[in-house]
Amino acid sequence: MEILPIIVLYVLAMAVECSVGPSVPDCEYDGADAPSSITVREGWTFSLDCNSSGNPTPSLTWTHPGPGPSSPLTLSNIQKSSPRVSHTSPTILNVTAGTSSSATLTFNFIAYPRPSASDVTWERHDLQTDHWTVLFNTSDIAITLSQNSLQTNISFIDVKEINFGQYRVNVSNELGSITDTFFLKPEGVPSVPHNLKSSDRVTESSVNLTWISGFDGGHPQTFVVQFRDISTVIWKKEDVETGHTNHTLFNLKPGTTYEVKVTARNSLGNSASSDTITLTTLSVIEDHTETSPNTVGGAIGGAIGAIAAVVIVVVILRRKYFLHRNASILKNTYHGDNRSYNLHVNMPLNESSSKSQMYHAENVKKENPIYKYTRVKNPEETVL
Numbered sequence: 001m002e003i004l005p006i007i008v009l010y011v012l013a014m015a016v017e018c019s020v021g022p023s024v025p026d027c028e029y030d031g032a033d034a035p036s037s038i039t040v041r042e043g044w045t046f047s048l049d050c051n052s053s054g055n056p057t058p059s060l061t062w063t064h065p066g067p068g069p070s071s072p073l074t075l076s077n078i079q080k081s082s083p084r085v086s087h088t089s090p091t092i093l094n095v096t097a098g099t100s101s102s103a104t105l106t107f108n109f110i111a112y113p114r115p116s117a118s119d120v121t122w123e124r125h126d127l128q129t130d131h132w133t134v135l136f137n138t139s140d141i142a143i144t145l146s147q148n149s150l151q152t153n154i155s156f157i158d159v160k161e162i163n164f165g166q167y168r169v170n171v172s173n174e175l176g177s178i179t180d181t182f183f184l185k186p187e188g189v190p191s192v193p194h195n196l197k198s199s200d201r202v203t204e205s206s207v208n209l210t211w212i213s214g215f216d217g218g219h220p221q222t223f224v225v226q227f228r229d230i231s232t233v234i235w236k237k238e239d240v241e242t243g244h245t246n247h248t249l250f251n252l253k254p255g256t257t258y259e260v261k262v263t264a265r266n267s268l269g270n271s272a273s274s275d276t277i278t279l280t281t282l283s284v285i286e287d288h289t290e291t292s293p294n295t296v297g298g299a300i301g302g303a304i305g306a307i308a309a310v311v312i313v314v315v316i317l318r319r320k321y322f323l324h325r326n327a328s329i330l331k332n333t334y335h336g337d338n339r340s341y342n343l344h345v346n347m348p349l350n351e352s353s354s355k356s357q358m359y360h361a362e363n364v365k366k367e368n369p370i371y372k373y374t375r376v377k378n379p380e381e382t383v384l
Contacts, residue, residue, distance in 0.1 A: 022058035025050040047074045082176025083111035086150070091180065096187045096218025097159045104155040105182045107169045114149035115173050122154045125166040132168060156184070187218040190264035190271045193245075197277065204254035204282045210246045211262050211274065219266040226273065227260040229253065255283035 027034040027050040040046050050073075052058045062073050085091065089108035097103035105122075122143055123132040135154065137143055140163075142155045152171065156163050167182045191214025199208040209225060223240040225247050240247045240262075252258065257280045264271040 018055065020053075020055040022052045022054035025052045025060060045074065049073075080112050080175060081110065083109045083115065083171040083173060083178040085178065085180070086110050089151075093181065094183045094185060094215055096185050097156070098187050099159055099161060101159050102155065102157060103159050103163075103184055104153050105167055105169075105184065106151065106153050107171070107180055107182075108151050109171055109178060110150060111171065111173050111175075113173050113175075115145075115171055116149070117145045119172045120145055120152045121170045122152075123168045123170070125168065127165070135167075159184075161186075183215075185215060185218065187268065189269040190217045190221040190266050191215040192271045193223065193262050193264050193274045196260070196262050196274045198260075198279045201248075202279065202282060204284050205252050206248055206250045207252065207258075207260075207279055207281065208246065208248045209260060209262070213245050214264060214271065216264075217266050217268060219268060221264050221266045223247070224263045224265065224270075225249065225260065226263065227258050230257045230259055230278075252281050254281055256281050 027048055029035075029038055029048055034048060034050075038046070038048075050060055052060060086108040091107055095103055095105055120143075122135045124135055125132055135141060135143065140157050140160075142153075142157065144153050144155070146152070152169060154167065154169075164184050164186050167184065168179060169182070170177060170179050172178075193211045193213055196209065196211040199210060201208040211223075213221065213223070220242075222242050223245070225238045225240060226235045227238075227249060228235045238247065238249065249258075249260075257278060259276050259278055261273045261276045263273050
């Protein structure tokens with residue numbers, strides 16, 4: 001009996017996914033394939049719908065008039081305009097470079113009709129003559145206009161010391177023109193900060209400072225505030241938070257005059273100091289609203305003294321008044337032929353009236369003619 005071999009076949013199924021780059025976008029305008037150039041009437045709304053295939057699914061980004069939705073691109077109320085600065089691509093007006101390196105000045109703008117190459121010029125300022133000189137393409141300088149005619153550049157292939165300076169670009173179309181100014185500067189320490197001043201927020205112990213930064217020298221810059229009490233020669237320093245052009249000094253002495261200045265610094269070094277300003281903190285105003293026990297005691301003692309003085313004055317005045325009145329009574333008691341006298345006797349109130357009567361009886365001397373017709377009238381008791 002013949003034994004036959006048995007062959008078992010295994011089939012392995014595998015899924016292979018391939019990455020595919022994006023295809024050239026297909027764009028439609030008004031229901032048909034969009035041509036490379038489309039003309040619309042002023043005031044119309046323009047819509048362009050584009051798609052691209054690929055794996056993963058590609059996304060679309062518009063480069064004009066700036067970043068926008070993936071698709072479709074819709075422009076409303078299309079208008080003609082003279083050249084103006086593009087806010088979607090801010091222009092860098094200060095550019096730094098080292099010698100023997102490359103540098104480019106770039107100007108982004110919006111305009112319709114779009115300018116041609118002949119509508120764009122770059123100029124350089126001559127410090128000696130104070131004139132502007134028109135520049136052209138050379139072996140060291142390249143002037144270009146972008147494909148969409150909304151960006152122009154001037155590039156320096158190999159920067160030399162003579163290339164540093166001030167440049168100006170002019171862009172025009174049939175509706176107008178625009179001019180902007182650039183600086184190509186060598187890398188270095190920052191420029192001196194200026195317009196240092198203190199704000200209105202000055203207290204007994206703090207003051208707020210602001211200033212305007214200068215050119216950063218081509219590298220990020222920070223600031224250092226220096227200050228001193230004018231009665232000393234020692235300057236203190238405080239670092240300013242990165243990106244800030246203001247700073248508050250704390251823990252100052254009340255009623256004290258300080259000198260303050262600010263310095264900029266970057267990775268290449270420090271700038272010179274700004275102009276020095278002088279400021280004075282507020283003086284401390286003593287608070288007398290709290291009343292201490294000594295103050296209360298002093299107030300009470302003062303009040304008692306005042307009352308005692310008033311009492312003494314009143315007693316003195318009363319004594320003078322009664323003395324004057326008694327003198328007047330004695331003077332006016334004689335009445336002519338009757339020879340009558342009214343004797344005013346001063347007796348303390350604490351003595352009895354009987355003693356007072358005895359006093360008067362003893363003083364009436366009938367044997368003496370002068371007292372013959374004398375009698376006591378209305379004896380009075382008075383306390384001085």
